[in-house]
Amino acid sequence: MAYSFLEIEKKWQKYWDDHQTFKVADDTAKQKLYILDMFPYPSGSGLHVGHPEGYTATDIYTRFKRMNGFNVLHPMGWDAFGLPAERYAMQTGIHPSITTQQNIATFKRQIKMLGLSYDWSREVNTTDPKYYKWTQWIFLKIYNSWYDPKLDKARPISELLIPHDLSEKEKYDYVTKHRLSYLAEMPVNWCPELGTVLANEEVDEWVSKGYTVERRAMRQWMLRITAYAERLENDLADLNWPPGILEMQRNWIGRSEGAEADFAIAGSNKSIRVFTTRADTMFGATYMVLAPEHPLVDEITTPEQKKIVDDYRNQAKMKSELDRIAMEKNKTGVFTGAYAVNPATKKNIPIWIADYVIITYGTGAIMAVPGHDERDYEFAKQFNLPIVEVVSGGDISKEAYTGDGSAVNSANDEISLNGLVTEDAKLRMAEWLEKKGLGKRSINYKLRDWLFSRQRYWGEPFPLIYLEDGTVKDLRESDLPILLPESKSYKPSDTGESALATIPEWVNTTDPATGKPARRETHTMPQWAGSCWYYLRYIDPDNDKEFISKEKEKYWMPIDLYVGGAEHAVLHLLYARFWHKVLYDLGYLSTKEPFRRLINQGTILGEDGQKMSKSRGNVVNPDDVVSEYGTDAMRLFEMFMGPLVDTKPWSTHGVEGVYRFLNRVWRMIVDENNAIHPTIKDIPISGDDERFIHQTIKKVTLDLEGMNFNTAISQMMIFVNEFLNRDVKPRCMMETFVLLLSPFAPHIAEELWQKLGHSSSLAYEKWPRYDESKAAVSTIEMVVQVNGKVRSKFPVAVDMDEEILRKLVLDDENVKRHIDGKQIVKLVVVKNKLVSIVVK
RNA sequence: GCCGGGGUGGCGAAACUGGUAGACGCACAGGACUUAAAAUCCUGUUUUCCGCAAGGAGAGUGUCGGUUCGAUUCCGAUCCCCGGCACCA
Secondary structure (H helix, E strand, O other), X not given: OOOOHHHHHHHHHHHHHHHOOOOOOOOOOOOEEEEXXXXXXXXXXXXXXXXXXXXXXXXXXXXXXXXXXXXXXXXXXEOOOOHHHHHHHHHHOOOHHHHXXXXXXXXXXXXXXXXXXXXXXXXXXXXXXXXXXXXXXXXXXXXXXXXXXXXXXXXXXXXXXXXXXXXXXXXXXXXXXXXXXXXXXXXXXXXXXXXXXXXXXXXXXXXXXXXXXXXXXXXXXXXXXXXXXHHXXXXXXXXXXXXXXXXXXXXHHOEEEEEEEEEEEOOOOOEEEEEEOOHHHHHHOOEEXXXXXXXXXXXXXXXXXXXXXXXXXXXXXXXXXXXXXXXXXXXXXXXXXXEEEOOOOOOEEEEEEOOOOOOOOOOOEEEXXXXXXXXXXXXXXXXXXXXOOXXXXXXXXXXXXXXXXXEOOOEOOOOEOOOOEHHHHXXXXXXXXXXXXXXXXXXXXXOOOEEOOEOOOOOOEOOEEEEXXXXXXXXXXXXXXXXXXXXXXOOOOOOOOOHHHHOHXXXXXXXXXXXXXXXXXXXXXXXXXXXXXXXXXXXXXXXXXXXXXXXXXXXXXXXXEEEEOHHHOOHHXXXXXHHXXXXXXOOOOOOOOOEOEEEEOOOEEOOOOOOOOOOOOOOOOHHHHHHHHOHHHHHHHHHHOOOOOOOEEOOHHHHHHHHHHHHHHHHHHEOOOOOEOOOEEOOOOOHHHHHHHHHHHHHHHHHHHOOOHHHHHHHHHHHHHHHOOOOOEEHHHHHHHHHHHOOOOHHHHHXXXXXXXXXXXXXXXXXXXXXHHHHOOOEEEEEEEEOOEEEEEEEEEOOOOHHHHHHHHHHOHHHHHHHOOOOEEEEEXXXXXXXXXXXX
């Protein structure tokens, strides 16, 4: 007869709710731990089995740490702004907040069903005005800050020194230019048929449906994350994150060391600045390339070339990023008619424009060294430009040589790099450039400023207004939150702005400070905004005076463990780190980095080993699993499948396996009449059993500490295999076992704990201790190898005297057979492990 | 192409800082209980060869090579799979 998990799980979930078992106080006398799950986007389709994997892992760890006396903060909430709800609203006219609430209700029901020990009194929801008021508030802090390169930190804009001889207008412009949030013309994916702007990830979908998508410039809010590039990179060093994720962040930030140099334009007093990581190859620069958007293009283009240059620039503008990628490596470009002077060779070299040079990286211009750069090589071949070898080691008649080597053909009357290895040549060249005032060493980052506005309804409104004179004004803290208005239609306006622009009562407003007419910003913030700081709000969710109190922040931060999917490895984590650093600079936070330790759980695949998807029909619904086998079985199985970080396929049979295990656990302690099993007796533990229980405690404890849940479960299975059919089971061993099991399968554990005679929850029971000496074994199996092959095994006492052991080994029948008539060359004894004999 | 992670039975996996490869679970096979089935329990299960058996011998952690008394573990080369990035000068 199977144990009635339905009843038991319901009973204990209600108990935990009624007793607020998992509500956590800001008890500064206790040692804290902050264990966080990445909060989900509550989609309409509900939870899939991938979600509970990470949630279960942190829940087990949380319960374990609680039993070890830690004060654990373990909250959950909702990242609820987002496109699907808005799209649904466009189709149905139902307000996104209604669908969002419904979806949250579904998610919450499913998550509660899993028996996760969250402190629900701290639940946050990014779409709740009480929450997004503070998202807007943080935006204002960012907006009203500037980055002081001298102190290397953000400071309030009020502390920005403004040159005093400026007009009001100039002052405004000066300040605007320094803010960490600024307006810029940025290209968006415009779809004329839909009359809307598409997110990058949507482009594919609509293009494949036959819609056109073009690039169109639009004024957008940007966040100056690039000011933090260096710190975002450096501070990665102190984080306990998976090496792969650290690497991805580093690549994304993309620091590269090199030099900047000025190339004079022939027949002009202007020059073009380039960034290069290979200053040593400057003698091989045979032409230059500007990005099509480079501001100097208009000035330098000769009249004869004007038409083709303009054509090329227009073409480039129309190309979406996707097109550019689709072009692969087919290089295009046109000659501007102008020449620059290579500062090293003093020769005139042609200036081209080509879209393989990107305006947003470096200076938007390059010196092209076709001999030693693959892209330049290809371009030079295509347009018949000269290729010169300046680093030996390759064969430039066949391909570009990008490796190191010694410099050749690299001398003028002031400097010679010839014979120097690449590393030294770079240095020498940079020194020469610096001395001549032609350039300097420099560091560049791939990281670009963050495009922070979206043309959407369902997002946080910006707390900004436009005055009649065209200037931007930030609203006051007391004006927050700026609420999303009710709307009948969620269709974007035909200008590409969000539906907010179609609501005149909302858009047209007055400046609350002066009463003057104003227009609201109709863009909204991206979904990232709410998730950039939610982990802080959990700490102080009901505070209506501050986004977080300083004392509470000091106690709870940083997050000791953060678990979530690797899909957020770059953007979410980078953006959150950036906001965190701004708030840190401004004195609101005590920690430089929010997430001290990060773990990415692996993906759970379908039973067929493929990624779960509706179209494949291999999606497993946790509701079904739970109703058939119970939550405890589901939790246990997800942890038993394999290491948390691995990708692994679902298996229904596997769930049955752990379900059987739970039934065995039940039958070990409870008899057919649902009473405590008569074999359980209050008796002292014998030697072997004592050792066994200490070994079990040790294994489970250490595995929990290392989050090796699968092997901890194995050990518990071994325990049950041993004890299930014993005639006499010491009660204290059963109690210890139940405590060990409880983080994994809390419902059945609570029920068994009660059966064993306890009246309250075991959630705060003391975690069992093990004694190293009691876990130690007295005999071990000694292995004997002859020439590397196992020839015999026999039990011996631990720490046996080596002489006696040798004798024992050489007397062994099978060992004798293999060494008889041969000479022993060597005999290695590895204490308490094996004896290895080498014979000839 | 570049960066990162990984290749162990029929399957999910385990193996401490180099020391018995395959714990635990699944699946499968045989048996017990049962009128029967389910459930449960017991036994076996990397593979090849010798043996009725107890047992013994050989091969084996993607592939090839190296270091070592001994390598899943360390080193070098190579193939394959997964994830990320993608003209970043």
